[in-house]
Amino acid sequence: MGRRWLALANRQTVISLSLLLLSLLVYGLVSTRAEVNLLTPQGLKQVVEESGVWGILTYIAVIALAVVLSPIPGAPLTVTAGAIWGAIPAGIYSVIGGFLGGLVAYFIGHSLGRSAVRALTGKVVYFSKERGEKLLGFLIFTTRLLPVMSFDLISYAAGLTGMSIKIYAIATLMGMIPSTLLLTYMGEAFTIGLPLGIAMAVVFGVLLVVLPWGIRRYNWLDLRDIIRIE
Numbered sequence: 001m002g003r004r005w006l007a008l009a010n011r012q013t014v015i016s017l018s019l020l021l022l023s024l025l026v027y028g029l030v031s032t033r034a035e036v037n038l039l040t041p042q043g044l045k046q047v048v049e050e051s052g053v054w055g056i057l058t059y060i061a062v063i064a065l066a067v068v069l070s071p072i073p074g075a076p077l078t079v080t081a082g083a084i085w086g087a088i089p090a091g092i093y094s095v096i097g098g099f100l101g102g103l104v105a106y107f108i109g110h111s112l113g114r115s116a117v118r119a120l121t122g123k124v125v126y127f128s129k130e131r132g133e134k135l136l137g138f139l140i141f142t143t144r145l146l147p148v149m150s151f152d153l154i155s156y157a158a159g160l161t162g163m164s165i166k167i168y169a170i171a172t173l174m175g176m177i178p179s180t181l182l183l184t185y186m187g188e189a190f191t192i193g194l195p196l197g198i199a200m201a202v203v204f205g206v207l208l209v210v211l212p213w214g215i216r217r218y219n220w221l222d223l224r225d226i227i228r229i230e
Contacts, residue, residue, distance in 0.1 A: 016107035019100060020068055023061040041080035048084055060097040067101025067152050068108070069120065074098070074151065075183060082187025090184040095177055102155045102172050109159025117156045125157035137167040144175025 048055035059081060066074035081090035109117050114124050127136055140158065143149045158168045
């Protein structure tokens with residue numbers, strides 16, 4: 001049983017690192033040929049509009065990298081995708097990229113450990129499992145649904161803690177679908193009507209400020225007792 005689990009973990013690590021390298025390769029090839037910065041909304045829009053289906057694959061790769069490599073700004077790119085493709089197609093592409101990136105980050109944390117996570121993010125995050133994995137699943141769902149904590153740190157923390165991949169994957173997918181669609185609808189709204197786009201941007205901006213403040217000041221959701229950041 002131990003050998004089987006070790007072999008499975010090694011296989012998952014190889015697949016995760018292969019996806020990471022593939023995303024980096026796609027990003028490198030496209031950005032070199034296009035001579036634009038794919039990590040900016042303007043650069044991404046230019047490449048996507050000129051590349052057809054390859055633009056979709058490039059976008060998915062960039063969003064996956066945005067989860068694994070924290071300096072990449074995922075939210076502005078997702079809003080831009082909504083303006084390019086419309087809310088639903090952009091939402092599908094964004095969820096695929098974000099979910100793949102989340103799995104890669106999970107397996108990096110689970111298999112390569114604290115040193116690899118610190119090298120990639122500069123931080124290490126741990127979950128307390130004292131209250132059970134179902135509560136952790138709910139918290140991951142909440143942090144995906146609302147902009148409470150960094151996507152990549154939560155993904156790495158789940159892997160470092162050895163959390164059930166099934167609970168992690170379900171919580172991640174279910175939580176990120178509504179929040180991703182909100183961002184893509186925001187991008188589409190800017191192309192359809194300015195007032196709606198502004199209203200959605202204000203609501204999302206308030207969430208970005210109020211939720212982290214409430215967690216720091218009042219320990220909403222008991223996150224400070226369950227999540228430890230080094």
